[in-house]
Amino acid sequence: NFMLTQPHSVSESPGKTVTISCTGSSGSIASNYVQWYQQRPGSAPTTVIYEDNQRPSGVPDRFSGSIDSSSNSASLIISGLKTEDEADYYCQSYDSSNHQVFGGGTKLTVL
Amino acid sequence: EVQLVESGGGLIQPGGSLRLSCEVSGFTASRNYMSWVRQAPGKGLDWVSIIYSGGSTYYADSVRGRFTISRDDSKNTLYLQMKSLRAEDTAVYYCARDFDGSGNYPYYWGQGTLVTVSS
Secondary structure: OOOEEOOOEEEEOOOOOEEEEEEEOOOOHHHOOOEEEEEOOOOOOEEEEEOOOEOOOOOOOOEEEEEEHHHOEEEEEEOOOOHHHOEEEEEEEEOOOOOEEEOOOEEEEEO | OOEEEEEOOEEEOOOOOEEEEEEEEOOOHHHOOEEEEEEOOOOOEEEEEEEOOOOOEEEOOOOEOOEEEEEEOOOOEEEEEEOOOOHHHOEEEEEEEOOOOOOOOOOEEOOOEEEEEOO
16 A cells, blocks of 8 residues: 655754655655645644645745655755744645545654 | 535444534535545544545545445535444544645645544
């Protein structure tokens, strides 16, 4: 079964840049769109990146997405970290049946 | 404004049935791809089911044959009928809409409804 692997947790200081990776277990991650979701404690997820690198209106341009075919991975990059960015982040793509698959999530701590 | 409001969750015994509803406003559900995604307590997001704008339906292996996704276009409401519930179905269930009517991914999310399967 296709899986997306994310680091369990990352931490960085305010003002710095953090990269959260999402690695596909097989196939080419570049052949399907990747989305990224932010989930603060006790809240529903919200979309921060869709279709690899598109930002919904209202999401600051400090958030960006990229794809690296050589490592079969996607990345969420957050620059100029703020304490409000502290949350869980999930990537999402698709398996061979075109069913949605989510990564296990990464807890971002801004300290 | 796009809004999705889930309801119908609660405490149910193993083997029981429950129907979740997702009432939407600000758009027409039948023109979009509508998904159910769940999250067990303390765990990550887990795709459950999707209904395409054309009516095709798909399910995760873990729920196929037990859950049924549907919509009532006259009520602009999405449903998830759940049968033969198991303890491992305990989760917050979110309904979600795609971005523009052609995307197989959640973009707008509801606030979720909690289903607890326990005796």
